[in-house]
Amino acid sequence: MTTLNQTGVSHTVFHMLGIPGLENQHMWISIPFFISYVTALLGNSLLIFVIVSRRSLHEPMYLFLCMLAVADIILSTCTVPQALAIFWFNDREISLNRCISQLIFIYSTFISESGILLVMAFDRYIAICYPLRYTTILTHSLIGKVGVSVFLRGYGTMSPIIFLLKRLTFCRNNIIPHTFCEHIMLAKYACNDIRVNIWYGFFVLMSTVVLDVMLIFVSYMLILHAVFRIPSQDARHKALNTCGSHVCIIILFYGPGIFTTLTQRFGRHIPPHTHILLANVCILVPPMMNPIIYGIKTKQIQEQVVQLLSPKQITLA
Template identity: 80%
Template sequence: MSLVVLPGTSISNLSGVSHTVFYLRGIPGLEDKHMWISIPFFTSYVTALLGNSLLIFIILNNRSLHEPMYLFLCMLAGADIVLSTCTVPQALAIFWFRAGEISLNRCIAQVFFITSTFMSESGILLVMAFDRYIAICYPLRYTTILTHALIGKIGATIFLRSFGTVFPMTFLLKRLTFCRTNILPHTVCEHIGLAKFSCDDIRINIWYGFFVLMSTIALDVFLIIVSYMLILHAVFHIPSRDARHKALNTCGSHVCVIFLFYGPGIFSTLTQRFGRHISPHIHILLANVCILAPPMLNPIIYGIKTKQIRDQVTHILFSKHI
């Protein structure tokens, strides 16, 4: 088993030692409140599992919902389940049982699945923006453009892009020698968060991480903004006020999910960059919000704002009692 090295311990006598086991601390500074913090974590995880599973069940079992928008929503729900399952059970094990021990290989695997799933969700949100653009700007050609075959190819491209860009990170982490402390102040493993405990030069990790961020998440955000600029341009050229309102209403759920997905991440990034005076546990809590909030709230948003889904949920939950 790898030696536990406390923060601040000198590493001059540990040259050549590379840790193979790490210890996740959870939320440093709030260890005495871990049991209370676990309540929203557990609640969000159960809600995410039930809500997204119900969403997938409804869409797959109703042929009337086998339209592009709902099929993309089904992909998003599946990614939400994977993202929650990769992160929350590990956090709950730390909060409840202080079981923060994690092997290096498992830590790297967690980095891979969390990052690739997060990028997949970003890609799905992008194609959902294109879906709304086609539905509003080319309504008569909507089903002929977005065929089931094309939707399948788009889904495969999204996941291949995510896995392909994140896969090199595993090798960039595996090459490092971890001779510093093996206590990680977080609930999950992160790429740079893990790399900075190496004694090697990690500039290539930093630059590759920046390249991945700009070529996926940042590019997706830019293309989503362009899509909605084109949508707004088309909507405001519709002569009927009711038709304009109906067209904008079809985008409501997607816009809410976009802000929910990117908003906490942008805020967390800004606080890390400019909020050096903010306590470390605040940064970790914000990072967890980025992971917890979208999977929990996405099915609720679509369930409330989408009539077809709302009707199906009502039918499933209350039909036996009518």
């Protein structure tokens, strides 16, 4: 139902441009999108199946990794299929309710992933600083509660955005120059005062992702302090090696987002399609690379995947 005001009609349907300025290249751009999505689906699904089905991997680190894989699948599925529909079928229409639902799932899952990375840093801190108490501290019951809390935080902090957007009258424009919906981008199309949206978005960012980054940094400072007090060089190397995969994923997850934020803030002369491509990199790369990184750097996962995929040997009596 449309709402009338002094300015005009509140739009209930929007049109997405995909990547403006590169419309003629959409078919070629869709190739890396499709490959990334399939890789993310297959890699994370295989990781979840291996961890769930192998009792030897029912340890805190792998259970947290399983949660990360679930979040990666959700994040990819929220964005890439719609982008491919634009690239392949020119399907550009999206309703207001669907647009709001999409951005809620994107931001909520992103915040959840950030929380999981924080918990994984805490897991490495306990494993290195308190190895004898590792299993007694991180019990399966506690892991389950932490997992639920992480996802509740993500979706709980974003739920008010639904009401902050639904109260607005969208009468300025209904053309979205992007492949997916973003909160402030959508709010700017409203004729109302959107300062509440801006400040709440800033509050959510500072109280979740920024806070997580600070706590992860503190965790690794404590880890490094503990590691360099270990007298054996081999033991130090082994302790640091257990953090290698997690550090790579942290860089992949936060790095593109920080770079994108800087380019949006200071790169005024950068073409709009570059900003949109960078935003998609933040969505595409981490879900695709996370299972690959852990598969390459974690021996236990390698062994279980090889056993799962290798043909069973049949011995004849």
